[in-house]
Amino acid sequence: MNVKYLYHRFNESSVLKYIKDRKKTTFMAFILITTIVFFAVWFKFMLYPKDAANKTFVEFEVSSGITANQLAIKMEKQGLIKNHFVFKLYAKMNGGDVKIKPGKYYLSPSMTPEKILDKLVKGEIINNDVRLTIPEGSTLNIIAEIFSEKGLISEEDFLVSVKTEKFKDKYNFLKDFPPDADLEGFLFPDTYFLPPGKSAEFYIDVLLKRFEEVFFSKADKTLKENKIDHTMYEIVTLASIIEAEAKLESERPIIAGVFHNRLNKGMPLQSCATIAFVLDEHKEVLSLKDLEIDSPYNTYKNLGLPPGPIGSPGLSSILAAANPAEVDYLYFLAKGDGSHIFSKTYPEHLSAQNKIQNTK
Known part of the structure; x- marks a missing residue:
């Protein structure tokens, strides 16, 4: 058997294996980085208010001895936060999970998890x-x-x-x-x-x-x-x-x-x-x-x-x-439904006025 031939076959096989392993490693690294980035974006989104437009405040009770996980689940069920897992993790990362004080609080879906946690840690209870x-x-x-x-x-x-x-x-x-x-x-x-x-x-x-x-x-x-x-x-x-x-x-x-x-x-x-x-x-x-x-x-x-x-x-x-x-607008006219017609010139504004009057 040709030793030289075997030597080249062995080297070729090693190179192909090396390339294959590198591709696999690169692919796995890409998947890992993509997952981390996706999680970071998702996590940040979950820290936004549940409903910024809803300024309603509800009475929320924190029981003595309640765990951070139980508290987060309760808040999610009452529509105060987007995700209980994120709130629990955020509280733990900031050391707030062991500082939450029992009592009754006024909380709103328009509040961020950060603001809610701050209120619970400070003990701003309803007096x-x-x-x-x-x-x-x-x-x-x-x-x-x-x-x-x-x-x-x-x-x-x-x-x-x-x-x-x-x-x-x-x-x-x-x-x-x-x-x-x-x-x-x-x-x-x-x-x-x-x-x-x-x-x-x-x-x-x-x-x-x-x-x-x-x-x-x-x-x-x-x-x-x-x-x-x-x-x-x-x-x-x-x-x-x-x-x-x-x-x-x-x-x-x-x-x-x-x-x-x-x-x-x-x-x-x-x-x-x-x-x-x-x-x-x-x-x-x-x-x-x-x-x-x-x-x-x-x-x-x-x-x-x-x-x-x-x-x-x-x-x-x-x-x-x-x-x-x-x-470039210089004029605006109320349409009656909360919106406005915007115009650049006075003739355009007059035309908008006539249009509104004709629809009444």
């Missing part, structure tokens, strides 16, 4: 706190009414206390406000659990602190990145108008773009919402007399932004004001 919800767009008068209806403080005491000067030493962002400005627009709309028997200043401070937390953690960076040539006070003022005008989440940045375009072109904003603020009532159709009302908040007669916010905007409207859509 005799009063649950109070401030809707987006609420004015100071409406907020005062809400506090009064909950029996926390009278409207008069609330409105007397809601002065910028009283809080300037604690909140630096208030120091740049106009001299005669109040706190309209800066009491953040959210759901709160507040202890009864406190002063008006205490409650106002809670709402101001929430605004500070949300704005500087969510919106301030966006405002600086986009190099918007407006102060924070002006952005919140614009956001309050967007809040009042927009009904659909998807339209907020577009409406913001329209207002920014009009401001840049030196056109009046012509926002019906600012007239409603002056009138202190909502009207489906404004009269010509309404549009002629003598007020610095009348954006039909006055150029630029009004003197201040017309209500408390939510985060979505603040972000829209800080990051408007790049559009």
Whole structure:
């Protein structure tokens, strides 16, 4: 037998085996990496709120001695989290599984697992706190009414206390406000659990602190990145108008773009919402007399932004004001179903008006 032949056959076989093994190893590594990436993406998605739009709070009881696994399964069954395994693993990774305190809590599907765990670890149980919800767009008068209806403080005491000067030493962002400005627009709309028997200043401070937390953690960076040539006070003022005008989440940045375009072109904003603020009532159709009302908040007669916010905007409207859509629109018209028709020119806007009127 030819030794040389056998030698070459042996080497060829070894090389083929080596290549085959390398391919197998590479394939297995690819599968492993793909699996890890997929798991990481899935895990992160499971840490989003179960239902961000559902702001409903439910009473949830954590029994003494309950395990993290039992707790997570219970929360998943009640629709508070997406996945019990992810919550249990997240709690264990952060050491929270052994720090959860028993008691009754108010939890919501709009809360992230991180926020829920933080609440359970801190032991923020229900005492005799009063649950109070401030809707987006609420004015100071409406907020005062809400506090009064909950029996926390009278409207008069609330409105007397809601002065910028009283809080300037604690909140630096208030120091740049106009001299005669109040706190309209800066009491953040959210759901709160507040202890009864406190002063008006205490409650106002809670709402101001929430605004500070949300704005500087969510919106301030966006405002600086986009190099918007407006102060924070002006952005919140614009956001309050967007809040009042927009009904659909998807339209907020577009409406913001329209207002920014009009401001840049030196056109009046012509926002019906600012007239409603002056009138202190909502009207489906404004009269010509309404549009002629003598007020610095009348954006039909006055150029630029009004003197201040017309209500408390939510985060979505603040972000829209800080990051408007790049559009060429200068006009928008309500269709009656919550959506709007956007137009680039006045003739287009008139055509849209005729179209709406003809469908009524």
